[in-house]
Amino acid sequence: MQETLQALGGILLKAIPTVILLIILHFYLKAVLFGPLDRVMQKRRELTEGARKTAEDSLAAATRKADEYEAKLRDARAAVYKQQEEIRKRWLDEQAQQVAEARARSESTVKSAREAIAQDVAAARKSLQDTSTVVADQIVATVLGKRAA
Secondary structure: HHHHHHHHHHHHHHHHHHHHHHHHHHOOOOOOOOHHHHHHOOOOOOOHHHHHHHHHHHHHHHHHHHHHHHHHHHHHHHHHHHHHHHHHHHHHHHHHHHHHHHHHHHHHHHHHHHHHHHHHHHHHHHHHHHHHHHHHHHHHHHHHHHHHH
């Protein structure tokens, strides 16, 4: 056992320079390789998060602009529909006015035609009465003339 411990002590004594070299290598790699690598990775994380934040802000701005555009488009459509409705109402009013004017003209024409027909009927009746009296007198004269003869 003593020999084993001495052998182990000898191995450990020979391993001390290796352990010191490993410790030095550890701090050297930490300072030269891992430190700058950590800084680069941290900067990369910051840039990535910044780019992500910028992209989110851009997306939010684009969404706001799209919403504004849709609202303006909706307002414009409403204005166009309102204008079309006003034009349609004006056309309907004009059409109703033209129909009323045409109806008034046709009623006036019918009234004057009725008056003309009434005058023609009155003239025809008077003419018939005058003619019937003359014809009746002629018939009476003819009939009486044949009897008298």
